[in-house]
Amino acid sequence: MTALWSSPERRSERCPSCAEERAFEQPPCAEGHEPGQCPEWACVDCGHAVMLAAAETIRPARQLVTASA
Structure with missing residues (x-):
């Protein structure tokens, strides 16, 4: 099977x-x-997507603050 998209990464x-070990490419973000900065990668054979990022590149989610009644 050919790659699902073209990627420099x-x-x-x-x-x-x-x-098994497979080649992964980054889809258009x-x-x-x-x-090269997007944490999303996909298998070029089956398209299975995974998030691959170094811990320092992951930002914590913003916490939602609500007013109490």
């Missing part, structure tokens, strides 16, 4: 769906990350 990871 490619890495080898174990794919949970294929159960809809969130505006620069090429």
Whole structure:
């Protein structure tokens, strides 16, 4: 099977769906990350998506504060 998209960033990871080492590429980022900075990667064989990011690149979620009645 050919790659699902063209990407300058490619890495080898174990794919949970294929159960083997596979090439992963970054799909086009809809969130505006620069090429190579998006944590989302997908297997070029089956399309299984995973989030791969270093701990320092993950920002904590904002906590929602509500007023009590």
